[in-house]
Amino acid sequence: MNLTRLVYYSQRNPSESMDAQDLIATCERNNMRLNLTGMLHYNGDHFLQVIEGGRVEVSALYHRIARDPRHSNIILLSCTDVRERMFPNWSMGMHQGMDDRARGIYLRYFSTDDINPETVNVESLLDVLQDLSVEMAPRLRVSNG
Numbered sequence: 001m002n003l004t005r006l007v008y009y010s011q012r013n014p015s016e017s018m019d020a021q022d023l024i025a026t027c028e029r030n031n032m033r034l035n036l037t038g039m040l041h042y043n044g045d046h047f048l049q050v051i052e053g054g055r056v057e058v059s060a061l062y063h064r065i066a067r068d069p070r071h072s073n074i075i076l077l078s079c080t081d082v083r084e085r086m087f088p089n090w091s092m093g094m095h096q097g098m099d100d101r102a103r104g105i106y107l108r109y110f111s112t113d114d115i116n117p118e119t120v121n122v123e124s125l126l127d128v129l130q131d132l133s134v135e136m137a138p139r140l141r142v143s144n145g
């Protein structure tokens with residue numbers, strides 16, 4: 001079956017508590033079961049997430065995430081069929097914060113680490129997410145049954 005890749009950007013809702021460990025545990029639990037993979041960067045103010053997997057599963061997860069009160073102002077940056085996963089080893093990798101290494105990766109592809117979701121080049125964002133994931137040792141693999 002086809003693979004779909006979806007990328008979105010959103011703003012943290014400061015009036016809702018956000019426990020990153022809790023969130024990543026939920027992602028890992030659900031995404032493994034659904035053969036979904038991807039990467040999430042949470043810089044403290046914004047989320048940038050890529051989700052890849054079956055079309056139906058990606059779509060259902062996106063709609064669930066979009067209703068989550070922990071963030072708002074979600075902007076769908078891209079949703080497209082792809083031939084291959086970019087994050088096959090991550091049920092959902094998460095990079096938190098904007099430390100020097102993360103900033104350095106953003107500056108590899110952009111002139112600033114403060115991206116504008118209305119104009120940003122999604123391919124470059126995917127490069128950023130892939131480089132961030134390479135900085136982290138894979139922790140969970142998708143189960144092939």
Ligand SMILES: Cc1cc2nc3c(=O)[nH]c(=O)nc-3n(C[C@H](O)[C@H](O)[C@H](O)COP(=O)(O)O)c2cc1C
Pocket residue numbers: 023026027028030031040047049051061064065066068070071092
């Ligand atoms: C920024 C962000 C990213 C999320 N990513 C995922 C994800 O990849 N997978 C997932 O199952 N839930 C994700 N969630 C959580 C969902 O919105 C929802 O709370 C969760 O899927 C409910 O799962 P549960 O019914 O097992 O508790 C995310 C939430 C936020 C705010």
